[in-house]
Amino acid sequence: MNRGARIPFCLNGETIARMREVLAAADYSELGIYHRLQAEDAVRFEPREIPRLMEMTRRKTPLDIFIRLFLLGAPVPVGAASGAVAPMALDDWTDEGLLSADGDAVRAPLQLVPASRLLVAFDPSTRHGVVEAQPDHVHGLGMSSLNLLNGTIRREVGAALDLGTGCGIQGLVCARHSRRVISTDVNPRALNIARFNAMLNGLENILFREGSRFDPVERERFDLILMNPPFAISPDRRFWFRDGGMAGDGFVKALITEAPAHLNEGGFCQITAQWAHRRGEAWTDRLKRWLEGSGCDAWVLRMKTQNPETYAANWISETEKNSPQAYRERWRGWMAYFEASGIEAVSTGMIALRRRPSIDNDFWVTEDVESIGDGAGAAFYRGFLLRDFVRRTRDAAWLDTAFTLAPEIRIEKSLTPGMPGWALEKIILRHLGGIRFAGQLDGRMIDLLGRCDGSTPLGHLVDALAETMGTDRGDIVASVLGVMRNLVARGFVLPPGIL
Template identity: 30%
Template sequence: MSRVPDTGAELPSLRDALRSSGFTLDGVADVLGDRASRALNREQPVPAELVTRGSDDPVAVLVRLFGLGCPVETAQVDRALPGWGADRLAALGVVERVGDAVRTLFDLRPYGDGEHEWWVLSDLAEGVTRRPLPVDHVLGIGGASMTLASWTARRPVDRALDLGTGCGVQSLHLSAHASSVVATDVSERALATTRFNAALNGVDWDVRAGSMLDPVADETFDLVVSNPPFVITPRTDAMPTYEYRDGGQVGHAVVEGLVRTVGGHLRPGGVAQLLGNWEVPSGGDWRDVVRSWIGGTGLDAWIVQRDVQDPAEYAELWAGDGGHRSGTEGFEQMYAGWLADFDSRGVGEVGFGVITLQRPRDAREPWVDLVDATTGPVASPMGPTVLAGLEARTWLAEHGDRGVLGTAWRCAPDVTEERHGRPGADDPSVILVRQGGGLGRSVRADTVLAAYLSVADGSLTAGQALDAIASLVEASPDAVRAQALPQIRELVADGLLVR
């Protein structure tokens, strides 16, 4: 691969030229249209190539050059990017000459979060190069990085850490709400790419080399985010060890180790959010696996499982991720290696999810919430839900059942109720309470909970409402409270009931 271009004072002018040419998120979407945009997000370039073929539109030219990896005539590049053009891009080391044309050496694209827009350089994907990725490949904006960005709690903080920064995507997001950002990675190529992207976007980060938490020994942060090398990889010579995904350990040890140690780098009230895989033994429960990591850390833990795969599905996914396909050299050996590795540890399935950890501000018993959310979509972005969920779960831990009963809760605006019953029946046999946003929770309500939710409008405390319901159903107030309290706490934690 080509050497990552050096940073320099001229890079902000490249960013300005890209923006002036219309090479923005909106500009690219307008040129490609919905179908080609969706296909390109799936790393299928054909529709985008057809849409932009033969076009002199500056955005179409830049999409072909930087997004599709097509050779583009020098004159077209000069017209599309005034002030920069082919000569200056080649001198920078972003493109190379191919006769009367130039071809990009890197992926370069606009990226944003709805409020901010950046430009991100990374290595060319396998779909462009048409060959397996080199082991020091620097990944661009992928599904995992977008998931972490979506789930990150965005509130103003003093110090933030992007652990395993890659091309610096998470640091770009952090720069919008953190006073200072430290970005670390074990890959020198990744660090060079991160420095380039910081300079390109006019931001200043403290970029450090080192494995996991080693570069920040004895330092603490308000927010730690990490898309770590969580992919479970067999430790065999036949298996490529990609720097961006392989932490060099057995099983899920990388993620487990980070969960066990990151608390030492969190300030009181500080939050760590990371992605991870976990191995679940045949017949076992994923909650038992991740719960064992948390014990003794003193941290609050909210872990949401978003996907589950069997070992064969996992092997197919990650062999393909590196550009290896069925029928290509080494694929069957890699596939067999993954299956043998999982079998050696009795793994029945592999879970994937988002881990959110919080150091309590004051001395109290930490709370733990392990949620299976593999059955449907969740809100996007999830960051606001995470912030609200942390606040709600912390409030519950600090105030207990007395606080719950003494609070006048109300149903959140996105909560709806469904009633199902047999034709002609007087009463419903099933009552479902659904959440429109957040985790998209669906809760089956019994008679007492349904009655409580029908009056949860902020006018009565939960204790007052439950006592009135107890009188209506001719039951003991203590029994009704004992029955409803765990359900109300769950609805408060997940945002179906709010203050």
């Protein structure tokens, strides 16, 4: 097959299936690499570690050879590479595009990395200055990819959409719990790599379509829409993976406002995003306005907020390999753009939508999310159920309900020197579940919370608290319910039936 200059793979199904067998026989997998390199996170390392990792792969078994080629980016002599790919011919691998000849050696033009029990090819990282990013660069698994992977609500669904698929990762993992996945991208090079990845992993229920935003799925609806889009806010239009091509956070806004029309009833859309804080306007109001009349409940999780100086420097250092002067000029350009656009800060986070046509759709924000880790998908789903509970449960029913403390919560007390001894400064309630965040707690609620054992109705706990405080139930019930609503909505305390 005739490939364009920057289209890496030939996509020969039979060859790719045999490659899968060869890689599996070598144990080129998360576990195999972990055992060989004795590293917690074997696929993430600094360039200065390469000599040490070359040493650890000196026995040159097929696994060692594949680690050198696909993780370390090292050239391997033709003889050693031929031995590793046997019984296939080395030409099969170079013809397909996974390896390329380099004198007496071969190299891997792309990385091939195990993740989520898959093997995923993408372009080598540009961060460490080895590779100059091209406009059609296909990014590897960055923090936002991992947040979305961890945070995806993994229910069995009919149709799923991975918009802006890049190397294909979100769609590939979705294919395990979706009857049919559509993965789209504007970058033909990304689609070629994503197709290769689907074939290498033997996944046959993914359709790939080229096009911008929702154009390739104009009249279609989905049970799950995943988007990790090019969300950077900048004056640049240089890289498909980074620059959405609209002013400010306009690209993210366009996706969020267009997505609801493509969701089935009860369907979820999850998007990683960055949004601007504009002068004179609360950012929460802006996001809320985007979603007005959308027919979706919306949950915004804010992970961090950066000033323009830091924000620009972080993005530019990922791709800018020019002189320090050129770096400074680009940074200045971004700063001037932020100033002219009234952008005072930028937040990073995730937004989840659930289609529930109603006149009173819910919108809520969780601030200071520390991480979106393993198990976050279940936490996202539970978050929507908890908000439903809070919205529909009347006060009297709250008092009859026996709540349970979520097992993943911890309480931290901070004490300051008192006169004499220690004085309680604050009590922090931490949620260590898939979505990690913290909140402050009124000291009087600690005992009440500790007694949320799943069998004692809240009313009894309020009575006990009133007695301790020497007051009437009626004096405290409204404030306790207010705190409990907040704690339940945030998943610190769970009603029956929601775990």
